[in-house]
Amino acid sequence: MANKRLQKLIKNIRRRSRGQESNNRRENDVDSQEQSPSETQNSALESQQDDEEFHEEDEDEVLPSQRQQNRRGRTVMKDVHALHHNDLLHVTFNERGQPYEDLQPVLANYVGTIARNGVLLPLDYLDWRKVPKHKLEEAWKLVIARFKISAQH
Structure with missing residues (x-):
């Protein structure tokens, strides 16, 4: 019975590490794409517009949901x-x-x-x-x- 528990633990660890690797790959793929100067300027303008729209919205509705999404919690093992x-x-x-x-x-x-x-x-x-x-x-x-x-x- 103890071996089954250890095998399950190791299986969960492998699954989590594979998930982390795939997330890292996705982030690297996005970072590795090069943008032209005009695309960079356009994206900067879009982000400024998004920021202005964000401030116009009711902040009480947006902030709690964002806080919950960005937190991963404590590692307790x-x-x-x-x-x-x-x-x-x-x-x-x-x-x-x-x-x-x-x-x-x-x-x-x-x-x-x-x-x-x-x-x-x-x-x-x-x-x-x-x-x-x-x-x-x-x-x-x-x-x-x-x-x-x-x-x-």
Whole structure:
């Protein structure tokens, strides 16, 4: 049963990363199209007209819907936090000691959720080297509890 849960987690991760890659490709395709100077001027004039029309509209109706569309929410990594303590995600590293393959973004996002925990790692310190060792060890224990990472890394 644990293997099915891990396989489902990895499958979801792959699907999300493919979606992000396709979004990046679309953005690059739009950016790579070159415009002539006259097209650039026309688009600038159109954007100014759009801005003027926007200010004429009732702002209360437009702004809440835009705010909801542009927000993606916090990264909470529910799948990883919900894993059983016996189920560890095996992270592979390259020759430079950098994680890679499917679990690299999962590890990075999970560490990000830990780093945003103000109780565990307070914002009082401007430099990681000045954070007390016991706080860093607590954070590392949380990472080790979910991921199988060799001692050399």
